[in-house]
Amino acid sequence: MAISVKDVQHIASLACVDLNETEQERFAKQFNSILEYFKELDGLNTEGVEPTYHVIGLNNVFREDDAYEPLPQEEALKNAPRHEKGYFKGPRIV
Amino acid sequence: MALYEESVHKAFDRIKHSKLNAYITLDKEGALETAGKVDDGKVSGRLAGMTVAVKDCITTKGLLTTCGSKILSGYVPPFDAEVVARLRKEGAVITGKTNMDEFAMGTSTESSYYGPTKNPWDLTRVPGGSSGGSGAAVAGLECRMALGTDTGGSVRCPASFCGVVGIKPTYGLVSRYGVIAYANSLEQVGPMARNVSDAALLLDVIAGHDPKDSTSVPHDACYTDHLVEDVKGLTIGVPKEYFGEGTDKKVDNAVWSAIMKLDKLGADYKEVSLPHTKYALSAYYIIAMCEASSNLARFDGLRYGLRIGKDENWHTTFSRIRAEGFGEEVKRRIMLGTYALSEGYYGKYYLKALKVRTLIKQDFEKVFKGVDVLAAPTMPTTAFKIGEHADDPLSMYMADIDTVPVNLAGVPSISVPCGFAGKLPIGIQFIGGFFDEPKIIRTAHTYELNTDFQKLPEGF
Numbered sequence: 001m002a003i004s005v006k007d008v009q010h011i012a013s014l015a016c017v018d019l020n021e022t023e024q025e026r027f028a029k030q031f032n033s034i035l036e037y038f039k040e041l042d043g044l045n046t047e048g049v050e051p052t053y054h055v056i057g058l059n060n061v062f063r064e065d066d067a068y069e070p071l072p073q074e075e076a077l078k079n080a081p082r083h084e085k086g087y088f089k090g091p092r093i094v
Numbered sequence: 095m096a097l098y099e100e101s102v103h104k105a106f107d108r109i110k111h112s113k114l115n116a117y118i119t120l121d122k123e124g125a126l127e128t129a130g131k132v133d134d135g136k137v138s139g140r141l142a143g144m145t146v147a148v149k150d151c152i153t154t155k156g157l158l159t160t161c162g163s164k165i166l167s168g169y170v171p172p173f174d175a176e177v178v179a180r181l182r183k184e185g186a187v188i189t190g191k192t193n194m195d196e197f198a199m200g201t202s203t204e205s206s207y208y209g210p211t212k213n214p215w216d217l218t219r220v221p222g223g224s225s226g227g228s229g230a231a232v233a234g235l236e237c238r239m240a241l242g243t244d245t246g247g248s249v250r251c252p253a254s255f256c257g258v259v260g261i262k263p264t265y266g267l268v269s270r271y272g273v274i275a276y277a278n279s280l281e282q283v284g285p286m287a288r289n290v291s292d293a294a295l296l297l298d299v300i301a302g303h304d305p306k307d308s309t310s311v312p313h314d315a316c317y318t319d320h321l322v323e324d325v326k327g328l329t330i331g332v333p334k335e336y337f338g339e340g341t342d343k344k345v346d347n348a349v350w351s352a353i354m355k356l357d358k359l360g361a362d363y364k365e366v367s368l369p370h371t372k373y374a375l376s377a378y379y380i381i382a383m384c385e386a387s388s389n390l391a392r393f394d395g396l397r398y399g400l401r402i403g404k405d406e407n408w409h410t411t412f413s414r415i416r417a418e419g420f421g422e423e424v425k426r427r428i429m430l431g432t433y434a435l436s437e438g439y440y441g442k443y444y445l446k447a448l449k450v451r452t453l454i455k456q457d458f459e460k461v462f463k464g465v466d467v468l469a470a471p472t473m474p475t476t477a478f479k480i481g482e483h484a485d486d487p488l489s490m491y492m493a494d495i496d497t498v499p500v501n502l503a504g505v506p507s508i509s510v511p512c513g514f515a516g517k518l519p520i521g522i523q524f525i526g527g528f529f530d531e532p533k534i535i536r537t538a539h540t541y542e543l544n545t546d547f548q549k550l551p552e553g554f
Binding site for chain 1: 168169170265266279305308309311370373375376377379391394395396398399400405406407409411412416417420422425428432433436443445446447448449450451452453487491504
C-alpha cells in the first residue's frame, strides 16, 4: 500500500509536527521508497522467534526507595520559556 | 605559564583558526580553571589536565547542550551526565561541546542546526556522523580525546572517516544517564582518541555500573591492562557479508592487508558467515525510528527548549513548535516511527524488527564460539562529499551497513585506521563478544603498534 500525501498529513498530526506542502510531498515520495526497502523483512520467517528488547536480558531493576533533595524549584524552572508563580505555563488544553 | 594551562591555550588557538566547525559550544574559562587547578596540584586523577571534548547530546551542568537542534537552543542543563561526572572526577579538562547530526540521527554531521562539520583530511567532505564534531576535533588536534555516542555506528563512522580510534562498548557497560535519548535500546557512549591507549584509558574512566541508569550492567574490568602487544593464538573471523557489493575496492584491500598483517603477527584468521546481516539495516532503522518517535515526544517547548509565537490550543502550539524546532531528518524519523507504531503496523514493523534482532544476535553468539574477534571494514567507503546524499535519505542509510549489526546485537567494536585511499583514511573494525572489550583492544593495540596509519591530516 503506497503512502499518499493525505497519509503523511495524518501521521504528521499524530506525531504533532506541522509540515508544509512541499515537505508533505517530499516525505510521501521518500517514505514509499524507504518502506519498500523495509519490505525485505517480510521475506524472512520469524515464526517462533522471541523479540529482543534488551540485549543483555536485564529485568526487574530495583533501587532503594530513599528520599533525597529534589531539584530546587528555581532551577527546575530556569529552562522553561514561560512560567508563572512557580509553575510551568503551557497552552490551553481545551 | 603552567603546563596544562598552556596546552589549553594551544588547543583554543587552534580552534579559533579552525575551518572544521567541530564545536557548537566552547568553554575556555572552565577549561582554564580546571587546568590551573591541575597545575597547582589541587586536582589530580587519571585524566588530569587532558583535554576532552564532549558530544552535544551529553548533558553538562551549566554548559549549553543543544543536541545539534534548534529546539534545544538555549538549554543549559542543571546536572551532569554520569560520564561527564566521571571525567571531572578524574581531572579531565572539558574543552566544550562538539557538533553532531541533530539528535544523533545521521551518518555525516550535515543535519546539525549549527552547520556541518568538515573533514580535516578534505574540507569538501563530511567527517562522518553522528559524532562528526568529536571525530574532527580529535583528528584536528582541537582536543586530546572526545566522547561520542554510537547508536548505529556514530562513533566508529567518524573514527573511520577522520582517521582516529573509536570504541562502541557493550550495551550497558557505560551509563546513559544524562545522554539525550534517541534510540535507547541501541545507543552507548563511546571514547574517541588518536590512539588505542588513549581510547582504552577513556573507556576505563567512563565504564562501570551506574544505579541511576536501569539499563546499566554491573561489570568490572580494567581496559588499560589489556594494552598488550600480542595476538598469538587469537582467531580472527572474517565475515564475508561485510565485504559485499558497495564496498570500495580500496577499502576491501586495506582491510584484508590488515588481516594479513595480524596473521603475520601470530593470529589465525578464517572466513565466517553472519547470515542475517542483510536484514540488519531495515531492522535497525525501524527500531531506531520507533524509539525516536517515542523519545522525542518530550520535546514540546514546555519545560525547556523553543517556544514561539502566541499560544493557541495544545495541539496547534506544540505542532508548530516542533515544526520550527526540528530539522528535516528528525521529522522524517519521527514520522516513520509514528507510522510504524500506529495501529495495525506494530507487528509488521516494530515487532518484526525485534525478532530479526534476535536472529542477528544469535548469529554473533554462534560465530563467537569459533573465533575470538571479527575483523571487517568499519565503513564500506571513505568519507563522501558534503551534500552527496542530500536528496536521497535511503542512500545515506545504506552507508551504515557494516556498523548497525553490532548495535542490534549489543556487542562491542573498535575502529582503527588501516590505510588510505588517496589522502582519505580507511578504518577497520574489530568486533568482540559481550564484554570482550579486552580482546578487541588488545587486537587493535597490537595492530596499531605494527603499522603506520596514525597520521595527522596535512597542515595539522
